[in-house]
Amino acid sequence: MDKEAEINRKVEALLNRMTLEEKAGQMVNVGLKALCEGDFYGGQDTIRFDSAKLYGLIQEHLVGSVQNMGKYPLTTEEWRYFIGRIQEVALKETRLGIPVIYGIDGVHGANYTVGSTLFPHQIGLAATRNPELARSMGQITAYEAKASGIPWVYGPTLDVAKHPLWGRISETFGEDTYINQVMGDAYLQGAQGDGINGPYSIAVCPKHFIGYGNPFNGKDRSPVYLPEYMLRQYYLPPFVSAIKNGAQSIMLNSGSVNAIPCHIDKYLITDLLKGELGFEGVVISDWADVDNLVGVHRVAEDEKHAVQLAVNAGLDMVMEPYDASFATDLVELVKEGAVPMARINDAVRRILTLKMKLGLFEQTVYPASAYPEFASEAFAGASFQAALESLTLLKNEKAALPLSKEKKVLVTGVAANSLNYLNGAWSRTFSGQETEYNDEEKLTVLEALQDKLGASRVIYAQGTDYEEDINTAEAVRKAATADAIIICLGERPATEKPSDIEDLSMPAAQRELVKALAQTGKPIILVLLEGRPRVISDIEPLADAILMAYYPGNEGGRAIAEVLTGEYNPGGKLPYTYPRYTGSLFAYDHTRSEERDVNWGFEAFNPQFEFGFGLSYTTFAYDELEVSPLEVGPGDSLQVSVRVTNTGSRTGTETVQLFLTDKVASVTPPVRQLKRFAKASLIPGESRRVAFTLYTEDLQFVNRYNQWVAEQGEFTISIDQLSRDFFLRED
Ligand code: BGC
Numbered sequence: 001m002d003k004e005a006e007i008n009r010k011v012e013a014l015l016n017r018m019t020l021e022e023k024a025g026q027m028v029n030v031g032l033k034a035l036c037e038g039d040f041y042g043g044q045d046t047i048r049f050d051s052a053k054l055y056g057l058i059q060e061h062l063v064g065s066v067q068n069m070g071k072y073p074l075t076t077e078e079w080r081y082f083i084g085r086i087q088e089v090a091l092k093e094t095r096l097g098i099p100v101i102y103g104i105d106g107v108h109g110a111n112y113t114v115g116s117t118l119f120p121h122q123i124g125l126a127a128t129r130n131p132e133l134a135r136s137m138g139q140i141t142a143y144e145a146k147a148s149g150i151p152w153v154y155g156p157t158l159d160v161a162k163h164p165l166w167g168r169i170s171e172t173f174g175e176d177t178y179i180n181q182v183m184g185d186a187y188l189q190g191a192q193g194d195g196i197n198g199p200y201s202i203a204v205c206p207k208h209f210i211g212y213g214n215p216f217n218g219k220d221r222s223p224v225y226l227p228e229y230m231l232r233q234y235y236l237p238p239f240v241s242a243i244k245n246g247a248q249s250i251m252l253n254s255g256s257v258n259a260i261p262c263h264i265d266k267y268l269i270t271d272l273l274k275g276e277l278g279f280e281g282v283v284i285s286d287w288a289d290v291d292n293l294v295g296v297h298r299v300a301e302d303e304k305h306a307v308q309l310a311v312n313a314g315l316d317m318v319m320e321p322y323d324a325s326f327a328t329d330l331v332e333l334v335k336e337g338a339v340p341m342a343r344i345n346d347a348v349r350r351i352l353t354l355k356m357k358l359g360l361f362e363q364t365v366y367p368a369s370a371y372p373e374f375a376s377e378a379f380a381g382a383s384f385q386a387a388l389e390s391l392t393l394l395k396n397e398k399a400a401l402p403l404s405k406e407k408k409v410l411v412t413g414v415a416a417n418s419l420n421y422l423n424g425a426w427s428r429t430f431s432g433q434e435t436e437y438n439d440e441e442k443l444t445v446l447e448a449l450q451d452k453l454g455a456s457r458v459i460y461a462q463g464t465d466y467e468e469d470i471n472t473a474e475a476v477r478k479a480a481t482a483d484a485i486i487i488c489l490g491e492r493p494a495t496e497k498p499s500d501i502e503d504l505s506m507p508a509a510q511r512e513l514v515k516a517l518a519q520t521g522k523p524i525i526l527v528l529l530e531g532r533p534r535v536i537s538d539i540e541p542l543a544d545a546i547l548m549a550y551y552p553g554n555e556g557g558r559a560i561a562e563v564l565t566g567e568y569n570p571g572g573k574l575p576y577t578y579p580r581y582t583g584s585l586f587a588y589d590h591t592r593s594e595e596r597d598v599n600w601g602f603e604a605f606n607p608q609f610e611f612g613f614g615l616s617y618t619t620f621a622y623d624e625l626e627v628s629p630l631e632v633g634p635g636d637s638l639q640v641s642v643r644v645t646n647t648g649s650r651t652g653t654e655t656v657q658l659f660l661t662d663k664v665a666s667v668t669p670p671v672r673q674l675k676r677f678a679k680a681s682l683i684p685g686e687s688r689r690v691a692f693t694l695y696t697e698d699l700q701f702v703n704r705y706n707q708w709v710a711e712q713g714e715f716t717i718s719i720d721q722l723s724r725d726f727f728l729r730e731d
Contacts, residue, residue: 007353024328033321035058058089065317066086073112076113079113098352102152103284106145108427113144120552122183123171135186137190155204163213167495167531175611179674180237181238206238207250207251210268223255248281254292270313273314283314285315293309311347388563398523403453412517414463419438425493446460448558449565472512476519490510504535504582523545591668640691649684655678656720658674660675660717662701675694
């Protein structure tokens with residue numbers, strides 16, 4: 001019998017032995033704190049099991065899954081102790097001995113384990129345009145999560161993020177569907193390996209299904225309004241691909257799509273995800289989102305009603321951080337005939353299958369000795385490489401960069417001497433703002449520059465806090481002896497609701513710092529450490545150079561210093577459109593009509609920096625764009641190639657990006673869409689022909705009837721400033 005059939009047989013056998021109560025318990029995912037002393041939000045400084053709670057939840061309520069952490073990160077030993085103890089109770093002190101599945105957020109590495117490798121956030125990975133780095137992030141996250149006894153990680157985030165105000169952009173691969181798909185696939189393959197069983201792979205949990213990245217008002221967890229054709233064309237593909245590549249669980253979007261909360265949307269969960277897309281894994285709710293159907297969404301009268309709606313819609317596991325009341329309600333609902341037993345069996349079958357595929361029935365935690373590479377230099381090296389490739393040079397005039405090592409610099413700004421502003425949220429703690437859990441041996445931008453240039457060449461004054469002036473005047477005074485000024489502007493780490501903002505502009509105090517320092521007439525170099533693109537249009541003209549760093553992680557200080565001093569030649573490309581105005585917020589793949597401005601022209605798309613933009617210390621020229629054949633029929637493929645030449649005097653890496661425009665379509669087409677990209681590393685004077693193959697599927701869009709179609713007509717392929725038209729024939 002093959003492995004899959006064997007698992008199915010075992011799952012059915014176990015399912016047949018289970019009582020309703022045992023099944024309902026499997027569907028609950030509680031927070032670790034619910035098993036521990038103190039109030040859930042009591043802020044206790046140390047985390048300790050409360051025996052009554054541990055036994056109450058695992059033995060009595062038969063809870064099948066635990067998640068998250070306490071107030072502070074745990075060491076691998078502590079994690080192994082906590083998870084090991086939970087497993088001990090589940091395995092030895094319950095009737096059936098079903099192991100618990102422990103889940104946690106691993107947003108940019110196994111971020112809740114002390115000392116683990118912290119990578120750039122996904123938005124930076126997207127800027128690298130290098131899927132190998134996403135794969136390596138997935139692999140290392142899996143290794144270090146498993147070293148902590150954790151087999152299940154809530155990620156990658158596959159939310160195509162189209163609203164610049166949304167506070168979780170840093171957690172995504174940006175505004176483009178194709179990049180989300182390619183990078184998401186690579187992360188998944190790295191994390192899951194050849195199978196999720198064994199000591200070095202985890203089960204991923206792509207999130208948040210679906211549309212979460214495009215909240216209508218830009219606030220987290222708020223309504224999304226999406227016609228189905230758009231949902232299918234722009235938001236679904238990364239999930240479709242993740243399912244094809246073996247994703248075994250998916251987390252739902254906390255908000256609503258077209259006014260129906262995702263958690264009760266039977267069409268989305270059961271018909272589309274499980275039916276049409278054939279997803280056989282576990283659908284888990286987001287944090288307390290069944291409760292939220294009552295108080296927040298107001299679609300259920302009480303919790304029991306909420307449980308009924310969510311489970312009947314297709315939810316398999318509830319992330320109910322505080323208690324197991326979900327299971328109690330569910331048992332009653334089944335007995336009352338309000339939730340069919342078949343639905344419970346379907347959910348539990350999925351959960352048990354996931355546990356078996358993970359090998360939890362054989363081994364829950366592997367020996368510490370299996371993880372000699374935990375937090376190794378090699379892992380830090382992978383994070384460093386990702387940070388280097390993510391850095392995106394947005395402006396460089398008057399040869400402001402690279403900095404000469406002979407020069408003296410003033411380093412200033414809220415993010416200049418902070419590991420928190422390098423790491424963003426989900427760094428040792430949820431908010432990432434606490435300084436006491438930082439890895440002090442890692443270098444801030446200031447420290448890394450001191451290392452490179454020598455302490456005597458680096459002057460420092462913080463200048464401002466996130467929103468308040470601290471000592472701008474002192475920074476200006478100190479600038480007198482500097483040859484150049486490096487200002488590290490930043491966005492305070494935050495996620496979810498706490499990341500909501502009222503104004504997309506970079507806070508005024510930080511912009512005032514730039515204005516005051518610009519008065520000195522010295523070269524101004526801005527380094528941006530931010531998740532979403534904060535508007536800087538009033539200070540951009542004052543800067544000679546601008547380097548976008550996103551949230552580059554623990555090695556980000558070193559990486560930024562290498563780029564500023566020219567030891568590394570930057571090549572990152574923007575994964576989103578950087579707006580110039582707070583009132584003009586649209587993605588690069590908008591429709592032409594979105595561009596119409598009040599003067600009735602079509603010039604309203606005038607962002608600060610375009611999606612895909614990024615400079616280098618060398619220059620690249622493109623020519624000889626060739627497309628063949630110039631007419632294709634259904635099923636044909638198209639060969640596209642272009643020559644790229646390094647015309648400058650330094651070795652550099654260019655990302656060649658291929659965009660497609662459908663000139664006329666029955667649904668207003670986007671002005672262009674990214675279809676392929678490839679990186680080419682070239683020495684000065686070197687040329688390379690970069691080739692791509694497109695298929696007729698790449699020419700498709702979703703029509704009025706929600707079908708993927710390619711319509712006859714002309715298309716344009718563009719790479720850099722070159723373009724060629726070709727014709728698609730409908731046979
Ligand atoms: C977030 C998810 C996260 C979950 C567990 C939620 O509030 O929206 O992205 O995975 O919490 O921590």
